Amino acid sequence: MPDDSKKFDVDVLIIGGGNAALAAALSAREQGASVLVLEGAPKHFRGGNSRHTRNLRAMHDAPTEVLTDAYTEEEFFNDILRVTGGQTNEPLLRSTIRASATCTEWMKQQGVRFQHAMGGTLHLGRTNAFFLGGGKAMMNAYYASAKRAGVRVLYDAEVIDLEIVDGEFHSATAMIEGKPTRISARALIAAAGGFESNIEWLKEAWGPAAENFLIRGTPYNMGKVLKRLIELGVQSIGDPTQGHCVAVDARAPKFDGGIVTRLDCVSLGIVVNKNGQRFYDEGEEFWPKRYAIWGRLVAQQPDQIGYCIIDSKAMGRFMPSVFPPSKANTIGELAKAVNLPVAEVEATVKAFNDAVQPGTFNHAILDDCKTSGLKVEKTHWAVRIDEPPFYAYSLRPGITFTYLGVKVNDRAEALLTNGKTARNIFAAGEIMAGSILGKGYAAGFGVTIGTVFGRIAGTGAAKLALRPTGSNAKEEVSLNAAN
Amino acid sequence: MLPTELMQEGDHLMTVCNACRYCEGYCAVWQAMERRLVFKESDLNYLANLCHNCSDCYYACQYAPPHEFQINPPKTLAKIRKYTYEQYAWPGPLAKAFQKNGLVVSLLTAVVLIGFMMLAIASVGSQLFMPVRGADFYQIASHEVMILTFGAVGLFSALALLIGLLRFWRNVDEPYSEFANPAALWKAAKEVLSLENLDNGGAGCSTSEEKSSQALRWFHHITFYGFLSCFVATTLGVFYYYGLGLHETSGYTSLPVIFGTLGGLGLVIGPIGLLVLKQRRNREIADESQYGMDVSFIVLLLLASVSGLLLLALRESAAMGTLLVVHLGIVMALFLTLPYGKFVHGIYRSAAVLKWALERSRPPAHSAAGE
Numbered sequence: 001m002p003d004d005s006k007k008f009d010v011d012v013l014i015i016g017g018g019n020a021a022l023a024a025a026l027s028a029r030e031q032g033a034s035v036l037v038l039e040g041a042p043k044h045f046r047g048g049n050s051r052h053t054r055n056l057r058a059m060h061d062a063p064t065e066v067l068t069d070a071y072t073e074e075e076f077f078n079d080i081l082r083v084t085g086g087q088t089n090e091p092l093l094r095s096t097i098r099a100s101a102t103c104t105e106w107m108k109q110q111g112v113r114f115q116h117a118m119g120g121t122l123h124l125g126r127t128n129a130f131f132l133g134g135g136k137a138m139m140n141a142y143y144a145s146a147k148r149a150g151v152r153v154l155y156d157a158e159v160i161d162l163e164i165v166d167g168e169f170h171s172a173t174a175m176i177e178g179k180p181t182r183i184s185a186r187a188l189i190a191a192a193g194g195f196e197s198n199i200e201w202l203k204e205a206w207g208p209a210a211e212n213f214l215i216r217g218t219p220y221n222m223g224k225v226l227k228r229l230i231e232l233g234v235q236s237i238g239d240p241t242q243g244h245c246v247a248v249d250a251r252a253p254k255f256d257g258g259i260v261t262r263l264d265c266v267s268l269g270i271v272v273n274k275n276g277q278r279f280y281d282e283g284e285e286f287w288p289k290r291y292a293i294w295g296r297l298v299a300q301q302p303d304q305i306g307y308c309i310i311d312s313k314a315m316g317r318f319m320p321s322v323f324p325p326s327k328a329n330t331i332g333e334l335a336k337a338v339n340l341p342v343a344e345v346e347a348t349v350k351a352f353n354d355a356v357q358p359g360t361f362n363h364a365i366l367d368d369c370k371t372s373g374l375k376v377e378k379t380h381w382a383v384r385i386d387e388p389p390f391y392a393y394s395l396r397p398g399i400t401f402t403y404l405g406v407k408v409n410d411r412a413e414a415l416l417t418n419g420k421t422a423r424n425i426f427a428a429g430e431i432m433a434g435s436i437l438g439k440g441y442a443a444g445f446g447v448t449i450g451t452v453f454g455r456i457a458g459t460g461a462a463k464l465a466l467r468p469t470g471s472n473a474k475e476e477v478s479l480n481a482a483n
Numbered sequence: 484m485l486p487t488e489l490m491q492e493g494d495h496l497m498t499v500c501n502a503c504r505y506c507e508g509y510c511a512v513w514q515a516m517e518r519r520l521v522f523k524e525s526d527l528n529y530l531a532n533l534c535h536n537c538s539d540c541y542y543a544c545q546y547a548p549p550h551e552f553q554i555n556p557p558k559t560l561a562k563i564r565k566y567t568y569e570q571y572a573w574p575g576p577l578a579k580a581f582q583k584n585g586l587v588v589s590l591l592t593a594v595v596l597i598g599f600m601m602l603a604i605a606s607v608g609s610q611l612f613m614p615v616r617g618a619d620f621y622q623i624a625s626h627e628v629m630i631l632t633f634g635a636v637g638l639f640s641a642l643a644l645l646i647g648l649l650r651f652w653r654n655v656d657e658p659y660s661e662f663a664n665p666a667a668l669w670k671a672a673k674e675v676l677s678l679e680n681l682d683n684g685g686a687g688c689s690t691s692e693e694k695s696s697q698a699l700r701w702f703h704h705i706t707f708y709g710f711l712s713c714f715v716a717t718t719l720g721v722f723y724y725y726g727l728g729l730h731e732t733s734g735y736t737s738l739p740v741i742f743g744t745l746g747g748l749g750l751v752i753g754p755i756g757l758l759v760l761k762q763r764r765n766r767e768i769a770d771e772s773q774y775g776m777d778v779s780f781i782v783l784l785l786l787a788s789v790s791g792l793l794l795l796a797l798r799e800s801a802a803m804g805t806l807l808v809v810h811l812g813i814v815m816a817l818f819l820t821l822p823y824g825k826f827v828h829g830i831y832r833s834a835a836v837l838k839w840a841l842e843r844s845r846p847p848a849h850s851a852a853g854e
Contacts, residue, residue: 044549051545054505113684115508132684133543134505140542144693258545260502260552320520322502 008183010036010152011465012458013172015159015225016191017041018048019135019447020429022142023454024189024461026110029149031462036183037146038157038174040192041220045256046139046155048193049217049401049430049446052258053135055128056107056447058100066104066114066129073097076127079442083292087438095410096436099452104129107451111141128444135447159192159225164232167416168423186465187424189457190414191450194402194430195223196243197255202399205240212304214248216398219255226431229406234422235415237407238434244441245295248398250305251323260322263393266294267363267381268317269310270352271395273301276335276344278352283370283380292441299397306395307338309349311387317363325391334390353384401446405434412457424464426457485524485566489559493527496559499552506540510680511839512560513540518847528570529655531563532828533835535680537688537699541768548767561770568776568827571654573646578823585779589820593783597812600624604808614801619731624811626724636818643822644830651831657838667840674840675833678703690763702756706784707829709749713788716743744795750788754781780825783817 012028014021017039028035039046059076060067076097080088104114113132117125131138146153154176161173169188173180195201197219202210230236252261266282267290273279280297284290298306309331328334335345352371359369361383369382406427407415414422414432429450436449485493497516500506506513512533519526538557541547546554572578604624621629652659661667674680678700681688687697720739723729733740758781761774790810797806821827 113686116684130508131505132508133539134503134545136545137505137539137543140692147693253551256545256550258503259505260499260546262502316520320498320501322499 008036008181010034010183010185012036012187012189012461013183013185014038014189014191014458015172016048016189016193016429016431017046017139017153017155018050018191018193018429018450019053019138019142020050020431020450020454020457021048021189021191022139022146023107023110023451024191024426024428024458025146025151025153026142026149027455027458028189028462028465029146029151029458031459031466033462033465035151035462036185037151037153038159038172038183039153039155040158041155041218043155045218045220046143047136047218048221050139050450051136052217052256053131053138053444053447054259055130055444056100056103056451057128057442057444058103058448059097060101063117064104064129066117067126068117069126071127076100079127080437080445083289083440083442084438085440087440088436092410093436096449096452099456100448103448103451103455106455107138110145112138113141162188162225162228162232164229164425167233167418167420167425169425187426187461189412189426189428189454189461190225190229190406190431191428191454191457192225192431193218193221193223194243194405194433195221195226196399196402197221198223201227201240202402205404206299209299209304212396213245213299214250214252214257214261214396214398215255216246216248216252216257216261216400217255221401221430223402226405229414229425229427233416233418234425235407235417236404238403238405238438240402240404242404242434242439243402244292244400244446245299246291246398246400247294247298247306247395249321249323250394250396252396252398257398261398262291262319263308263321263395264291265308265310265314265318265321265393266290268314269308269385270349270378271306271308272340272345272348273307274303274305274340276341276348278348278374278376279306281377281379283378283382286366288443294395295397295399298395304397307340308393308395309334309345309385309390310392311385311390313383313387315391321393323393325393327389327391329388329390331385331390334392338392338394349385352378352382353386356382356384400441401430401433403434403437403439405430405432408432408435408453410456411460412453413460424461426461428453428457484570485527485563489562489566490524490527492559493531493563494522495552496554496556497522497527497530499546499554500556503546505545506543509539509543509683510535510537511674511836512556515839515842518842525655527563528567528651529835529838531560532567532651532831533680533839534560534564535678535832536561537681537683538765538768539683539686539689539695542689542692555768557768558770561773564828564831565770565773565776567651567654567831571647571650571831572823572827573643573650585775585777585820585824586782587775589779589783589816589824592819593786593813593816596815597809600808600812604804614799614803620798620803620807621730624807629811630721633815633818636815640818640821644827647822647827648830648834651834652838655835655838657841661841662837664841664844667837667844670840670843671833671837674836680836691765698756699760702753702760704753705749706753706757709746709753709788710784712742712746712749713791714746716740716746740795743791747788747792747795750784751792754785754788757781758785777825779820783813783820787813787817 011033012035014025014037025035025037059073061070115130115132157174157176159172159174163170171182171184173182196215248261249263264287270278326337328337331346331349332342335342355371355374357372361369366380371378371382408427412426414425414427433449501516512530536557540556544554546552569578681700686695688699689695716739794806794810
């Protein structure tokens with residue numbers, strides 16, 4: 001039973017503590033609403049997956065302080081169409097892109113700092129604006145801003161139940177200081193992320209293979225709020241097996257390994273499964289597309305493990321990994337060192353080396369180095385693996401985030417299974433990203449969705465909560481009005 | 484040699500940081516790191532001295548404790564820095580003794596020096612406890628004695644610091660000829676004199692996850708330029724005496740007194756500010772074992788400036804003789820301990836900034852790209 005001795009009553013209740021949640025909190029507060037943020041994680045791990053992010057993708061027609069050149073609506077739109085293979089909601093995508101144009105300025109007003117556009121090692125300065133210090137620094141700035149603005153934040157506040165009657169939110173029950181506590185509010189914003197930390201739920205979608213997945217982000221995204229919303233009549237959208245799944249170092253921690261567990265030497269060598277067999281064209285595509293497909297490819301192999309084998313020529317050509325590779329002077333010894341069948345690996349490498357055609361290696365373009373005559377060809381960057389020492393990295397599927405979520409309209413309002421729109425339930429961030437991303441991913445777009453929908457949800461929820469009771473005139477707060 | 488454990492800690496830090504690189508917008512450490520794939524002891528020593536200890540990276544770090552990777556750049560780099568100070572110091576054993584009990588050692592040095600001076604002055608029959616006509620310091624200690632003793636101590640310290648600098652330079656794999664690179668020297672001078680690496684895009688240094696300020700930078704500036712101003716005052720004084728033959732006490736509006744007073748005030752405000760910031764610093768990111776070494780330098784600066792200002796104010800009174808000896812004793816202790824304490828950070832950090840300026844003018848050794 002909820003402990004009613006310590007009741008909370010606010011205009012806008014926000015569940016979650018990442019970018020979308022804080023963007024919503026600050027926007028709601030800007031309208032004058034009283035705002036309570038329930039963050040399920042302890043203070044140190046606040047911010048959900050946002051603490052692992054680094055940048056956001058933003059449209060702009062001319063260079064800004066934090067973005068070079070131009071990234072037009074059309075180009076942005078086509079990029080997302082391409083990565084999702086068309087599995088998107090085109091009007092919602094288009095309005096998200098338009099709203100992204102004001103995001104960096106707004107975030108700066110909240111104290112978020114960006115790297116100067118021309119600095120940095122990565123060449124995404126045209127399409128993506130980078131946070132100075134990364135996502136945790138962004139979240140620190142947001143929380144500082146929230147404190148100044150008078151937003152109340154509770155940590156370790158896990159929501160265990162929601163009270164929704166006929167599509168109308170009444171209250172939530174959360175563990176506060178270890179006690180179930182009821183919180184009533186005039187509007188709810190669900191910004192609690194996806195369900196990727198919930199291995200049991202992942203197993204429902206992926207089968208037992210999910211046991212071997214590594215979760216790159218927060219361990220706190222258990223999907224409880226998402227599940228409860230769906231149970232209480234909110235429409236779900238998206239395939240539970242879809243999300244951002246990359247190949248990561250198999251030695252990464254089960255949770256929260258973040259950016260440093262990524263491994264991108266696939267294109268510089270070959271990848272074999274536990275039977276020592278190659279299974280996919282390692283030279284098919286550039287990063288980031290290559291990066292985005294290899295998690296799924298490894299997930300489909302026996303025991304969900306792969307081994308990338310390279311020789312000394314490849315060293316220094318890829319971002320260093322946080323774990324040292326296994327190293328040996330012969331392929332046979334290398335196979336033994338990583339417990340792979342020696343004869344099979346030797347045969348695979350020999351067959352690969354024999355099939356390599358002459359060409360001019362150039363990692364910056366889709367070059368003419370390829371194999372010929374193999375069952376699984378390598379179509380670019382194929383060079384013989386023949387200069388010892390040889391190195392091997394083990395790979396596992398690393399789930400970054402999931403796309404199964406709640407369906408929203410362009411006002412960030414949740415849509416109900418009965419075809420109506422929820423009166424006072426909004427959603428922002430990963431919990432509704434599936435409304436736009438059916439599959440595939442483009443770097444920094446998750447943060448864009450979070451900021452855009454967080455702002456819309458916050459503004460809309462506050463206006464709704466502050467409207468005099470009895471008034472029926474529903475103010476329009478849509479994507480473009482929030483600009 | 485770094486102890487194995489510290490070497491491993493440094494290597495772990497740089498391996499995680501170099502695979503992440505989220506901090507590259509903060510300061511030179513992270514950009515210098517990105518030019519490397521492996522981290523030898525010389526690299527760690529260089530990066531540790533390039534670190535200005537602002538803590539922004541720590542508060543921005545997704546891998547900071549309690550994360551299992553336990554990434555704590557300010558603390559790990561501070562620990563390595565301390566070892567390098569010991570390694571480069573000449574003569575080495577002095578540094579070790581000093582670093583263990585910095586405050587006690589430096590205060591004791593000052594007291595012993597003051598005692599000796601009083602004895603010496605008394606033994607030649609000078610009047611220590613009476614007002615001196617024209618507030619003439621040289622009635623207490625002759626100009627020649629001062630020049631000789633301070634000259635000897637100053638030369639010794641300068642030599643020790645120079646040897647330390649050369650040892651650092653060799654240790655981080657730079658040839659001596661690279662000192663003569665005007666473009667790099669200019670770049671480095673600008674960065675050192677402005678403390679650009681403490682700027683962090685205008686926000687200064689983080690003091691917690693939600694607060695940052697320019698206080699450290701400003702108090703350091705006040706201390707540094709105060710020190711410089713006192714140095715100018717002393718040099719001008721010597722020049723007036725020998726160059727211009729002015730043997731009278733300088734008036735309140737003379738240049739040596741103006742520089743000395745301004746510098747003295749800077750060395751009161753700056754060190755107090757730095758001490759307060761030090762007290763407030765998050766214990767989780769500080770290497771506590773350096774506390775004595777750091778504090779002793781700041782305290783000696785403060786004592787030197789306070790005694791100097793008192794001397795100026797009371798130079799017509801009977802206290803002048805005592806104050807002069809106390810002030811001289813403190814200043815001599817300060818100079819004697821310079822090569823073995825916190826002061827050396829200025830030498831090695833400036834040299835590291837110079838190396839960074841040189842590195843930027845060279846093509847990168849590798850071209851790894853990533854996410």
